[in-house]
Amino acid sequence: MSTDNLNFLDDGESIASTVSQLHHYFKTTHSRYKLKQGNLLNRVHVNAKETAQVQEDVQHLEEVIALFGILTDSLSVANRVLHSEAIAQIIGSDADVYKTHLEDEQEHASERAAAERKVAQRNKE
Numbered sequence: 001m002s003t004d005n006l007n008f009l010d011d012g013e014s015i016a017s018t019v020s021q022l023h024h025y026f027k028t029t030h031s032r033y034k035l036k037q038g039n040l041l042n043r044v045h046v047n048a049k050e051t052a053q054v055q056e057d058v059q060h061l062e063e064v065i066a067l068f069g070i071l072t073d074s075l076s077v078a079n080r081v082l083h084s085e086a087i088a089q090i091i092g093s094d095a096d097v098y099k100t101h102l103e104d105e106q107e108h109a110s111e112r113a114a115a116e117r118k119v120a121q122r123n124k125e
Contacts, residue, residue: 009101016082016098023075030068037061 040058
């Protein structure tokens with residue numbers, strides 16, 4: 001497998017480190033939504049007019065929490081598998097999934113051009 005397909009990574013990252021970062025992000029986001037849900041539930045009994053809206057908001061948050069829970073669980077499994085010693089031995093510690101991505105000049109130029117296009121587009125608006 002060629003490392004050319006790792007251009008989505010930031011310089012100095014590997015797939016394994018990205019999975020770890022994503023797992024942490026989704027776990028933290030899941031926790032934030034759970035806190036927000038708790039705060040909303042505390043408001044349910046405050047005002048009868050607000051109760052219907054709060055219950056609707058809570059239902060929406062339950063759906064979001066379920067989604068982030070699934071993402072967290074999935075990435076937790078991927079994170080554990082990628083960082084297990086057995087997997088490293090099977091696929092080799094030098095596999096692309098563990099290699100650090102180093103950007104080349106062409107990738108830097110492409111990213112600069114994309115950033116310049118975004119700035120130009122914002123300036124037009």
